[in-house]
Amino acid sequence: MKPRLGVYKFTSCDGCQLALLNQGADLLALLDRVELVHFPEAGPSAPEAAVDLALIEGSISTPEEAERIRGIRARAGHLVALGACATAGGIQALRNATEAGSAWRAALYPQPEFIATAERSLPVSALVPVDLELFGCPVDGRQLMAALNTVLAGGRYRPSGDSVCGECKQAGHACVLVSRGEPCLGPVTRAGCGALCPGQGRGCYGCFGPSAQANLASLKAVFAGLGLSDAEIGRRFAFITAEAFRALEQKHG
Amino acid sequence: MAEAKRVPLSLPLLARVEGEGALELAYAQGRIAGLRLHIFEPPRYFEKFLEGRHYSEVPDIVARICGLCPAAYQMSAVQALEGILGLAPGPWVQAMRRLFYCGEWIESHCAHLHLLAAPDFFGCANVVELAAKDAGAVRRGLKLQNLGNRILQFLGGRSIHPVGARVGGFWRAPSAAEARALLAELQGALPEAEALLDWVLAWPLPECDQAFESVALRTETGYAIEGGRIVSDRGLDIHAEAFERHFSEHQVPHSTAFHCLHEGQPYLVGPLARLNLNADRLPADIRQRLHQAGIALPSGNPFHSAAARAAEVLYALREALRLLADYAPTDTPYVEAEPRAGIGFGATEAPRGILWHRYELDERGLVRAARIVPPTAQNQARIEADLAATLAEMSDAAEAALRQRAETVIRNYDPCISCATHFLRLKVERA
Numbered sequence: 001m002k003p004r005l006g007v008y009k010f011t012s013c014d015g016c017q018l019a020l021l022n023q024g025a026d027l028l029a030l031l032d033r034v035e036l037v038h039f040p041e042a043g044p045s046a047p048e049a050a051v052d053l054a055l056i057e058g059s060i061s062t063p064e065e066a067e068r069i070r071g072i073r074a075r076a077g078h079l080v081a082l083g084a085c086a087t088a089g090g091i092q093a094l095r096n097a098t099e100a101g102s103a104w105r106a107a108l109y110p111q112p113e114f115i116a117t118a119e120r121s122l123p124v125s126a127l128v129p130v131d132l133e134l135f136g137c138p139v140d141g142r143q144l145m146a147a148l149n150t151v152l153a154g155g156r157y158r159p160s161g162d163s164v165c166g167e168c169k170q171a172g173h174a175c176v177l178v179s180r181g182e183p184c185l186g187p188v189t190r191a192g193c194g195a196l197c198p199g200q201g202r203g204c205y206g207c208f209g210p211s212a213q214a215n216l217a218s219l220k221a222v223f224a225g226l227g228l229s230d231a232e233i234g235r236r237f238a239f240i241t242a243e244a245f246r247a248l249e250q251k252h253g
Numbered sequence: 254m255a256e257a258k259r260v261p262l263s264l265p266l267l268a269r270v271e272g273e274g275a276l277e278l279a280y281a282q283g284r285i286a287g288l289r290l291h292i293f294e295p296p297r298y299f300e301k302f303l304e305g306r307h308y309s310e311v312p313d314i315v316a317r318i319c320g321l322c323p324a325a326y327q328m329s330a331v332q333a334l335e336g337i338l339g340l341a342p343g344p345w346v347q348a349m350r351r352l353f354y355c356g357e358w359i360e361s362h363c364a365h366l367h368l369l370a371a372p373d374f375f376g377c378a379n380v381v382e383l384a385a386k387d388a389g390a391v392r393r394g395l396k397l398q399n400l401g402n403r404i405l406q407f408l409g410g411r412s413i414h415p416v417g418a419r420v421g422g423f424w425r426a427p428s429a430a431e432a433r434a435l436l437a438e439l440q441g442a443l444p445e446a447e448a449l450l451d452w453v454l455a456w457p458l459p460e461c462d463q464a465f466e467s468v469a470l471r472t473e474t475g476y477a478i479e480g481g482r483i484v485s486d487r488g489l490d491i492h493a494e495a496f497e498r499h500f501s502e503h504q505v506p507h508s509t510a511f512h513c514l515h516e517g518q519p520y521l522v523g524p525l526a527r528l529n530l531n532a533d534r535l536p537a538d539i540r541q542r543l544h545q546a547g548i549a550l551p552s553g554n555p556f557h558s559a560a561a562r563a564a565e566v567l568y569a570l571r572e573a574l575r576l577l578a579d580y581a582p583t584d585t586p587y588v589e590a591e592p593r594a595g596i597g598f599g600a601t602e603a604p605r606g607i608l609w610h611r612y613e614l615d616e617r618g619l620v621r622a623a624r625i626v627p628p629t630a631q632n633q634a635r636i637e638a639d640l641a642a643t644l645a646e647m648s649d650a651a652e653a654a655l656r657q658r659a660e661t662v663i664r665n666y667d668p669c670i671s672c673a674t675h676f677l678r679l680k681v682e683r684a
């Protein structure tokens with residue numbers, strides 16, 4: 001029997017699902033090997049069905065979503081969290097640090113009582129056990145396919161914990177931090193994108209979240225040396241994966 | 254009063270659009286007595302967390318509103334911010350922005366046509382079934398979608414949340430060799446884009462004629478994409494700056510998606526609205542083919558949106574070829590300016606229609622306020638009006654038929670999935 005696959009959306013931009021839908025021929029080959037049970041963007045819809053492999057896009061940001069992710073976890077064999085939203089709460093988790101969730105809702109919606117939403121945007125792992133996390137905003141399509149093929153073959157996939165700097169050197173890019181004085185998060189950001197931003201001649205903005213050995217304090221000192229103010233440095237880290245960097249900071253005091 | 258006959262349904266309505274919502278439909282004496290499209294998408298508060306950010310951070314933030322049209326969000330934002338900063342990027346940047354945008358139109362339209370729309374017209378539940386029936390068409394669609402992505406990668410490094418665009422232009426100018434490689438790929442796919450148009454023009458699109466206002470951007474020359482004045486077929490002709498004086502957003506209790514109205518009335522944005530207003534700017538052979546397929550423009554048949562998308566894919570591919578034909582890299586892919594305070598407006602044609610932005614910056618270049626009106630909010634009221642018109646005749650129809658028709662109508666507007674719905678339940682009351 002083919003393994004049953006479900007793709008589920010929570011609070012997100014749909015970019016990570018699109019990264020999967022963009023895989024063209026590789027996607028068609030994958031769909032040959034699985035039974036696609038739930039993936040509304042591509043057709044089948046069976047939100048309550050049991051699956052062997054569940055891919056989760058998006059953060060958990062409403063009481064309904066908290067209920068829903070628990071149900072999916074209970075019915076899923078292997079559960080994979082896709083991208084910055086599902087692994088770190090996403091850019092929408094910027095509201096967590098501000099304690100402003102309800103104030104913002106009131107400012108944006110004339111009748112905020114109609115909007116049922118939680119104060120915080122949370123990663124999937126804050127609610128249920130997660131078997132594999134794939135990082136990035138969006139996830140890297142090739143990494144996603146490699147991970148799915150490994151998991152479907154019964155293997156274990158673990159994304160690298162190295163920093164973007166290694167990929168950057170491998171690609172032969174000039175270091176933007178050294179050569180252009182661009183504040184680059186590459187030294188503390190997890191590899192996986194192939195050093196995209198330095199390849200464009202700009203600094204990395206950390207969309208894959210912190211690397212395993214990230215030393216935030218020393219990079220902050222480097223940024224200060226470039227003339228960035230505390231507020232400017234703070235905003236660099238409070239971006240796409242703000243909560244992941246914030247958690248790291250709290251851990252290291 | 255006689256006891257109302259209720260037929261409550263709990264069905265996943267929008268099987269191919271996620272989000273949360275339901276369609277509530279009530280018939281009385283064979284006529285529609287009430288219709289409400291419930292939409293619940295958890296709010297993400299973009300306009301609020303843009304406040305206090307530096308203008309240079311805005312393009313990478315707003316991209317995250319929609320994974321299906323991030324470049325559109327970036328292009329509306331840079332237009333508004335450059336207006337404040339007094340930046341006027343030169344012809345290289347202008348041409349590359351149009352090229353970038355063409356990539357997104359091709360990608361987004363092909364994804365919609367093949368993954369979402371086509372199955373409806375071939376009696377298939379989804380694209381996986383369609384692929385079993387017509388593998389060639391699906392493969393062609395995926396290939397064209399991928400070519401759109403290639404254009405986005407050429408200028409942005411990656412297609413979803415590209416990292417190449419910035420206020421003032423692009424971070425980097427691709428090399429001549431990269432441009433030649435892309436040009437060759439696009440050239441090779443031209444026959445497939447032609448075939449795509451023929452294929453869609455042969456779809457059994459339902460006949461119908463509705464009265465609605467079409468609103469789109471229009472420029473002095475060419476088919477408007479990355480800018481222009483906001484015009485309508487009922488005489489509107491304004492600069493993006495005047496948008497708020499003519500259009501207003503309303504929160505409705507049954508939805509987190511705002512309804513945006515023009516002088517209190519629903520209106521249409523998107524591919525068909527563009528075609529209705531700018532058909533004269535399309536190459537004659539494309540117009541001719543639409544005409545031969547029996548599509549008279551301006552069209553009051555919302556289902557012609559599918560044909561409009563296929564026509565725009567072909568147009569965008571030809572436009573991309575034109576823009577790349579004499580490509581030369583530049584030493585100045587972007588311009589810079591000192592921060593200054595002010596208010597700026599941006600309007601571009603996202604794949605789904607006008608995407609309007611407004612920003613207020615302080616003298617340090619930090620965002621004081623932001624407002625974004627996406628196309629899906631603008632089409633929301635029009636979708637309800639279309640449903641009311643289409644379902645009016647179906648008071649006796651079986652629930653499955655009602656649901657299928659309602660789904661097809663809604664999908665036809667290509668509601669930006671993350672600004673839309675899932676697990677939509679259909680609730681019908683008949684009295």
Ligand code: SF4
Pocket residue numbers: 012013014015016017057058082083084085086090091136137138139317320414
């Ligand atoms: S991680 Fe990024 S690309 Fe993926 S759904 Fe979230 S916002 Fe979109």
